[in-house]
Amino acid sequence: MGATLAPDHILKELADLWVSLGKEGQSEGGAGVLRGFPTWNLDATVSKDIRATEKIGATLLFQFTNILNHFQPANPTLNIDSPQTFGVVTNQATSTNGTQARQMEFGLRIRF
Numbered sequence: 001m002g003a004t005l006a007p008d009h010i011l012k013e014l015a016d017l018w019v020s021l022g023k024e025g026q027s028e029g030g031a032g033v034l035r036g037f038p039t040w041n042l043d044a045t046v047s048k049d050i051r052a053t054e055k056i057g058a059t060l061l062f063q064f065t066n067i068l069n070h071f072q073p074a075n076p077t078l079n080i081d082s083p084q085t086f087g088v089v090t091n092q093a094t095s096t097n098g099t100q101a102r103q104m105e106f107g108l109r110i111r112f
Contacts, residue, residue: 036075039093042067061107069102 001078040095044064051057 005103015045015060037073037089039072041065056110058111059107059109061105063105063107065103065105066100070073 044067046062046064048060049057050060072093073089074093076087076089078086078087080086094099
């Protein structure tokens with residue numbers, strides 16, 4: 001016959017699991033919590049090494065930032081004193097470098 005666990009033991013195990021997941025003491029949940037829209041970006045780098053001789057070569061480099069160049073809404077207005085604009089999105093989110101557009105950078109490094 002299998003062992004049965006007391007309800008208080010089960011609750012203690014669940015509490016330990018909750019703490020181990022890092023949820024205890026954080027203010028991420030509860031009533032009245034407002035979160036903004038998630039933002040994400042896709043960057044890529046492509047490079048090609050070219051050798052002319054054993055000592056002479058070059059590296060061709062292409063770097064792309066915000067490849068998809070898709071719309072990402074900024075957080076909505078949260079001023080409850082203005083009911084007409086409360087919760088309204090009025091802008092586009094900027095990336096960490098403060099830009100919104102796709103950027104491309106090309107480079108050629110020559111080694112000799």
